[in-house]
Amino acid sequence: MRIDQIITRTNKEAKEFDTINATLLQKAGFIDQTMAGVYSYLPLGLRVLTRIENIIREEMDKVGSEILMPAMVPRELWEKTDRMETDILFEVRGANDKSRKKNKASYILSPTHEEVITPLFMKQRMSYKDLPFAAYQIQTKFRNEERPKSGLLRGREFRMKDLYSFHASDEDRREYYDRIKDVYVKIFDRLGIGEDTIVALAGGGDFTDEFTHEFDTRCESGEDIVYWDEREQAYYNAEVASDELKDGSEEIKVSEVGNIFPLGTKFSEAFGYMFTDQSGERKPVHMASYGIGSSRVMGVIVEKFNDDGGIIWPKSVAPFQVYLAVMPGDNKAVIERADKIYEDLLGAGIEVLYDDRAGVSGGMKLKDADLTGMPWRAVVSEKTGSKVEIKARTSEEIRLIKGSDLLKVVKA
């Protein structure tokens, strides 16, 4: 894509925020803050978010069916599960007298969807033959956070994948639950944060008395703390760690990128979601839920992978694989060479951000390449003659190679 089509600009002089991801994503023109905890995704940022969500979607499609539930739902659903007092809950109502007069009702703006998916499926999947099954969505969620963190780590409006599974027994739920743990490990690997992501035991909050499982990425600006228990060979979230463990073990700062919850029969009993077993008996359905914060993952990736120059995207989520700069942008012969390289890479299916701006200096282009963080930087200039200067974002080494070899290097 030619850089003009990106329409948003880097802003290297933008102010510093309290987190690295907020600062770099805004300097690099990936996101724009509308208000605390609420952001627009600009063209480069939306490409990253879409890539993250597509990786999640690919793995989810192997274990469940994609659906899309509404954000705005009736209060009655939350009254049924006795969760109307949840302190992060938002409600929606007419914004002015005219609007409220037309329609007096108010609704819940969903932070999670157990209250929607349970009554949805109890309409039609009522026999043991219908179980187990699982459905997921990738959707915008809302939470009334008191103090949202700047950037994408904790927002009032954020993106999330949520999967829900339904089972005839707790044993069956456990089997699927363990399978999803493995799927999550694979997803975080593919997203480039597998090495730094651990599974920790956590509390179940309103949901369950059992331990739940968090997927936590080591991250200095993370909000959660976990401890390694040498005896149990397990990580424990600070909420559930014993005082002994807290005293004797190092604090590890993490950001929670995913969680999985055994829900037991809490929601099925609240809604009366019963199935008929093989002997004709009516029993409550066993459930579990599994979240991944896709926008938070984007923030965590930036927290993990950056240097003084800017962001360093893992290949799997980078908005483009190559940042191709032509310098200067007003030498016709050089531009022709760069145009040809651009077309060749596109033709080979490589995604290229082509910086062919005329009035921008070479130095500025190199800075923008570093800041925006594509895995490869390729430079065509008066100096490179018929060759191309190529540099990996993660390396200092600059190589001068034939244009025809570029494809091999980038694809490797």
Next chain:
Amino acid sequence: MRIDQIITRTNKEAKEFDTINATLLQKAGFIDQTMAGVYSYLPLGLRVLTRIENIIREEMDKVGSEILMPAMVPRELWEKTDRMETDILFEVRGANDKSRKKNKASYILSPTHEEVITPLFMKQRMSYKDLPFAAYQIQTKFRNEERPKSGLLRGREFRMKDLYSFHASDEDRREYYDRIKDVYVKIFDRLGIGEDTIVALAGGGDFTDEFTHEFDTRCESGEDIVYWDEREQAYYNAEVASDELKDGSEEIKVSEVGNIFPLGTKFSEAFGYMFTDQSGERKPVHMASYGIGSSRVMGVIVEKFNDDGGIIWPKSVAPFQVYLAVMPGDNKAVIERADKIYEDLLGAGIEVLYDDRAGVSGGMKLKDADLTGMPWRAVVSEKTGSKVEIKARTSEEIRLIKGSDLLKVVKA
């Protein structure tokens, strides 16, 4: 995809609603009503919605850059444009005392995004060199409708594509505006409703004193009325039609699937979005906005294309191209033949919904094929021997063909 993965079922005995799309989409298991005007998209329904949105996205990518703005935005933005009294406006606030105490603020839940995109781009695109440009999003919108229509024609939460363009002059805006009119014609053609979609002149509401343009699909359950003006050779929306035209001309019922608005400098002046022209003078940016209701389009398509048996999807948006039924579902030899045909079609890149259910009668499978509306139905049964029975959804003709010829027929 094997039909078990769809997880939702058809429900041929479901009740009748006030619109065809509400009835058929729910009987066929494409959507589920959470409350009036608010629906979940089930696996088959989400496939259709995604197809519709991807067609729109392909055409939009040629004329603008995709971004994603938040739904929840500060009240100040709407106060600045003096639109806080809009009667369909929703606000968001803490749902209970605890939540409201933590964060007292309330926000607007956006029905449209002029209030977000104007301040967003005025941060960085300030020179005549930055103009024109355009950005769009495909997103969930919220409107406090007094009486939402059942089905997808008028919802309180719905899907929409909205494009915004920014120009140095009204002449430049007009040129782009006319180009988008052509793009819209192409989009509605690709969505299968081009023949029945007309362009009508309409009022600009709060936005503008000029005529705006609606894209209206002829539709008996549509909520709008337009009139053909023979003298002017133009359609007029009832809002702007003269009494003379209304008296002398036939009422045409339509559903508005798209609209385009010249916004003039209303929003740029409200926010102070000025650019510096070539002579150094500061001038307000000229804007226009362009919507397509992607979920409404889904409803309109069902209103247009159906028969007694169910939905008839245009190929471009059908969730699968072929409904492949094996009957009976418990004859091993027949199943093996059907499995092979299924794998061959998949291998050739054809999307197939494979109905291999064991306990379901052949008659029921044929009814489900009609109801769910895929362009082709293929049957492998004890009767067909080594052949396949093939029928287009739009035709009564049933042909017995060789399995190896199926691909040719379906691809044609």
